[in-house]
Amino acid sequence: MKAAKIRLYVEQPLGQGQTVPLDRAQAHYLFGVMRQATGDAVLVFNGQDGEWRARVMEAGKRGGLIKAEERTAPQNDPPDLWLLFAPIKKARTDFIVEKAAEMGAARIVPVQTEFTNAERIRQDRLQAHAVEAAEQCGGTFVPEVTGLHALSRLLADWPQERQLMFCDEALAGHSSALSGGLVRGAPWAILIGPEGGFSQAERDRLAALPFAHAVSLGPRILRADTAAVAAMTLWQRHLGDWA
Ligand code: SAH
Secondary structure (H helix, E strand, O other): OOOOOOEEEOOOOOOOOOEEEEOHHHHHHHHHHOOOOOOOEEEEEOOOOOEEEEEEEEEOOOOEEEEEEEEEEOOOOOOOEEEEEOOOOHHHHHHHHHHHHHHOOOEEEEEEOOOOOOOOOOHHHHHHHHHHHHHHHOOOOOOEEOOOEEHHHHHHOOOOOOEEEEEOHHHOOOOOOOOOOOOOOOOEEEEEOOOOOOOHHHHHHHHOOOOEEEEOOOOOOOOHHHHHHHHHHHHHHHHOOOO
8 A cells, every 4th residue: 555645734935955844743743643754755835835845854752854855746726715604513613624625715714693603713723624634635725714703894894806605595495506607717705604594684785795696505405514515616616726
C-alpha cells in the first residue's frame, strides 16, 4: 500500500531553500504522530505559494525545522464563494466547516439568524478544522472562518455585486433550482439556515434583495449539514470550478 502523503499547512513564506521553523503542535504531529525524522520529505503549503516538498532538517519534541526544496504543485485558489451557515450542534458545525473547505469555499461565515440556537462559536477550533481539511484533501488553499455575524447586519452591509444563493426550505419540492442566466465568475455566497429554518420576516427581506436568488434543494427537507454540501455541489457544478 502506498503511504498516505503527509501534508502540512504552515504560515511562513515558501520558496526554494526557504527554511520553516515548526511549532510544538506541528512537531508533535510530524515527529510524534507521523513518525517522521531528520532527512524525511513532507509536503507543505501556506495558502499562497503552492505546494512544496520539504526536507526535515531538525526534529524535536517541542519544535523542528524543515527546508523547502521543490515546488510540487502550483497555488490553486477556489472560486470566490462564501458559505454562510447558521451554526448548529458542535459536531455538525465542525462537519460543515470541514466539508466547506473540501468543497472549495473561499470563506466560511457563521451567521446568527432568528432561529439560530448557538450564540457563540469557537472560531479557532473551526479554523483548525478548515486547515485539517485542506491538508487532507490535497488543496493548497485554506478558507478563512470568520466570527459569528448577525444575518441582518451582513445583509445591511452586503457588497451589491456578490450574488447570494438563498437555500429556502419553503421551496422544497418547487422547481426553483439554480437557474440559468446566472453570471459565472461573479462573486457568490450560499446561505444555509439553522434546524429551525428561516423566519417569514427573513424570507420576506431576502425576497426584496436584488442580489438574492431563492433556490430549492429538491423535494426533501435536508438537515443543515446535508444542505450545505448539496448546495455547494450544485453551485460548483453550475458556476464553480467543476463546471
Ligand atoms: N426546520 C425546517 C428545516 C430547516 S433545514 C423545516 O422543517 O422547514 C436547514 C436548512 O437547510 C434550511 O434553512 C435551508 O437553508 C436548507 N434546506 C434544507 N432542505 C432544503 C430544500 N429542500 N431546499 C432548500 N433549502 C433547504
